[in-house]
Amino acid sequence: MTLTGKGMMIWQIPNCESGNVNTIANMAAAGGFSHILIKIADGSYAYNRDKTTGADLIPPLVSALRAKGIGVWGWHYIYGVNPTGEASIAINQMKKYGMDGYVIDAEAEFEKSGMTTAASTYMSALRAGLPSTPIALCSFRWPTYHPSFPWKAFLDKCDLNMPQVYWMSAHNPATQLTRSLTEFQAISPFRPLTPTGPAFYESSWAPTADEVVSFLNTAKNLGMTAANFFSWDDCRKNLPA
Template sequence: MQKGRSLLFKLLKNIFIFAVVVLICELNYCSFALADETAQNDAPRQYVTQSSPESREDVPVDKTWTIKFNQPVDLSSAQNSIKVVNKETNGQVSLNISLSNNGYYVNVSPKQSYALNSEYILTVDSNLKSRYNRQIKSNFSMDFRTTLKVVSVNDMNVAISQGDNYTLPTTVAATMSDGTVKQVGVVWSKSVNTQDPPGTYVYQGSVEGYDKPVNLSVTIKPSNKNVESVASTSMWIWELQSEVDSYGGIDALIQKLQNMGINNVCIKYNEGSSPSGGGTNFRDDFLKYVGDFRRNGFIVGTWGYNYFNYPESEADIIVDALNNSDYYVFDAEGDSNVAGVANKFDAAEQVCQIVRSKCPNAIIGYSSFPIASYHQNIPYSVFNKYCDFSAPQCYWKEMGWSVASCLDTMAREYKAYGLDKPIYPIIQTYNTDPADYDTYSGYNFKATGLWSLDSMGSTFEYYIGDRGSKFGS
């Protein structure tokens, strides 16, 4: 029986040996693993133990050390047994010492900031006691050096082109208290959007230990892509296969367009997020004949009637269209939440953002109503932000307006609403007079879309003859 008590005493003694583990971290920025054998180790932790002390560099001057024990510590004992000494002056630092986590953690911070760029030693002597009146096995010490102070960070300027792949820097050059220049981490208040309209934008960041904001001016220049490379008279096509059949084959259709002086086609590619609509697979028909157009020197664009009901899926098919064509035009119409893009400002932003992020250098336009004030539920401003040109649908006969009233009102309203992208109108190829085309031609737009090959009337065909370029400037 006596031998059993002796074994039990030794076992308890081994279990309750008082030990210290120092966890190096900023207060409030670490999670702790328990020191005893029943701890759950969720992730690797960074420890400094009595057997493997390490020196710490670039320590903030207001650093709070957290020291962890396997028994709750007596506060008065900790205040007497824990010291920090400046190794250069041998002066003892006045400390704030407190307990947390039911006494298992001792928090050590200076009452006044440590000196910059100085060496210190933190010690825990063997007189430290737990609340169970047990002492730690041996002394512990750890060296550390404080960081230099950031004295200044110069304002910075950078210029990029709209759509560039650019992110704000993660470090900035800072002048330190000893006169050296060092890269230090910076956290910005917001990220940059390279699709923002051209202009200068100021971003502010913060550097730890520096009480002034870091300023970075980003100048976004207009995109250097050549939008005018697709600016010519373009024939729009809705159902390509039907037109191929109507003209007796793709070669005959292409010959017809060439005879009209047209070398630019804009062909339907999608219906919302789908490549198909009304029994026609627009994407398949386009891919079937796009090579024929290109072999004959055509500029080949795509367009789609947009819904934005499934933004990610619709963005994906638009990206696919851009990968297979020279440009893409959003057909942004509709006067309800079901048909078209009306009232879908957030979805329009999401689609345009995805498309631009994946195709930053693509040429993209949008086509919508010419009188913007009549259709304020159309997200004109979103399209103007992300697109390179506008193609308002100036169908004056359908509107019951004169050519001049339609075009002049369109121009005034687009300007009033801040829609500042180049205007390449789309005009109707049916139910109008040669005199109207003469009036339109006098406006000398750089490019004109013709709606459409599917509905082209004999009056238009006779008027244009072999001079498709007559609609351009």
């Protein structure tokens, strides 16, 4: 499958435009975003619920975005401790919202010994429950730095790869994205890249506007049809009055 355009990841809906779904949708449309990726689960639990009432915050946002013609994907941080439970909540949430695609955020927990089995169990159950849904992996940018991560177990059943090309403490997005593509082309299976760039600050570092443009232009020059950023929550903090 092919994903096109710019996307933005949302972590916690209340931290995005004070939770006003119409403002989020209007700004996404004004910013030219083709799709928004909303966190739908953490481990084996549903995510983005009101902490006081337990109300599900996701359906109103999905409706507002779709009214603007914006695609909606779900993303999910997994730990591998309960792979069948994590797959089950993913399947339930995706079917509940009817989202366009699903993104697996798997990171350091899967570098531990024995996690290939957990990854395979999760992916088999996930794909069985979502046989026609586009699925993407969102993990480390350079596989050579993470040789114990079960790349094949995840990518075998994925359609896309959305590596986190965060050039923290540096200012070279083009170099880092080019390296990410080269490294993933060297492992099997290769899946088309839709890279995820940084839209956050860490300590005294933040990506500049020119670097974001360079990241997007490099993605286009490398033949990538889409790119995402993490996250709406962070990039809209501390705006000037």
